[in-house]
Amino acid sequence: MRSWxxxxxxxxxxxxxxxxxxxxxxxxxxxNETIRNVFYHVPIWFAMLFMMxxxxxxxxxxxxxxxxxxxxxxxxxxxxxxxxxxxxxxxGSLWAKxxxxxxxxxxxxxxxxxxxxxxxxxxxxILRSSVEDEQKKxxxxxxxxxxxxxxxxxxxxxxxxxxxxxxxGNGGNPAFAKYDMxxxxxxxxxxxxxxxxxxxxxxxxIKNRISILKNKLND
Amino acid sequence: MTKQLLxxxxxxxxxxxxxxxxxxxxxxxFRQEGKIYVVITxxxxxxxxxxxxxxxxxxxxxxxENKIKN
Numbered sequence: 001m002r003s004w005x006x007x008x009x010x011x012x013x014x015x016x017x018x019x020x021x022x023x024x025x026x027x028x029x030x031x032n033e034t035i036r037n038v039f040y041h042v043p044i045w046f047a048m049l050f051m052m053x054x055x056x057x058x059x060x061x062x063x064x065x066x067x068x069x070x071x072x073x074x075x076x077x078x079x080x081x082x083x084x085x086x087x088x089x090x091x092g093s094l095w096a097k098x099x100x101x102x103x104x105x106x107x108x109x110x111x112x113x114x115x116x117x118x119x120x121x122x123x124x125x126i127l128r129s130s131v132e133d134e135q136k137k138x139x140x141x142x143x144x145x146x147x148x149x150x151x152x153x154x155x156x157x158x159x160x161x162x163x164x165x166x167x168x169g170n171g172g173n174p175a176f177a178k179y180d181m182x183x184x185x186x187x188x189x190x191x192x193x194x195x196x197x198x199x200x201x202x203x204x205x206i207k208n209r210i211s212i213l214k215n216k217l218n219d
Numbered sequence: 220m221t222k223q224l225l226x227x228x229x230x231x232x233x234x235x236x237x238x239x240x241x242x243x244x245x246x247x248x249f250r251q252e253g254k255i256y257v258v259i260t261x262x263x264x265x266x267x268x269x270x271x272x273x274x275x276x277x278x279x280x281x282x283x284e285n286k287i288k289n
Contacts, residue, residue, distance in 0.1 A: 010270050014263055021259050027243040206273065209280050216287050 005198050012195030016043075020188050026181075030099055037095050038185065043192040044088045047200035051081030052121075052149055054204065059145040062138050071138035072215065074145060075128060076207040080200055082121050089114060100166055108166045113155030120148045 020039035028035060058074035061067070092111070093103050106112060127144055131137035160167060181189060
């Protein structure tokens, strides 16, 4: 089995769980120790974006091949991505409470963009469940998924950079340099991103294997 | 003269002490006691438990896949 990436993901995440709390971080006002959330909150979003990209790829493949297998993979990836957005948004809200002073602010385009994106993907799931015919469902939801992916990128990657945002790296020149990270933090942050992306792929694989079993039982 | 010098010295010390308290607060005492390791171990154990669950789940899946194949 291709289990090397699962082992790698567990090692990377364990390393970041331990070293993210033990390592030195820059001393900054307001943020204080919460700067460590960069190791946990941000990689969750990277995993979500990665899964939505996987979903997009399988949707495009569905359009090219009309294969129901690809459609089911697109659905599973979107499902895992959606799943990751929930801890992403709740941890972000908690972090915002203690640094920006509020659970939710409509001043920040990234927060609202994420909320809209979650609604867009909710519509994807509702759309899927409303079409009876399998082939039709595959095609319609693949087309919608391409639209959903583009809209999500407009809302969480582009718009926050055009206007002012409370999120670092937005509102102007986007770069990791703006995360106030030093090299010590990068040594934890990048492995965390890779680790969680691999972990999300593991969850996606499990979800997909269940889907395949389900389809076989239905036949 | 010595009185003036002493009072200036005290002023200086109080200024330095003030400047130190202005530094951003971090969980220094928390780490000094050393018990942060306990928390980190708890977090790691929970994560490992979840991973073990996933591995068991995968094994179950594998057996189902084999059953359907036959």
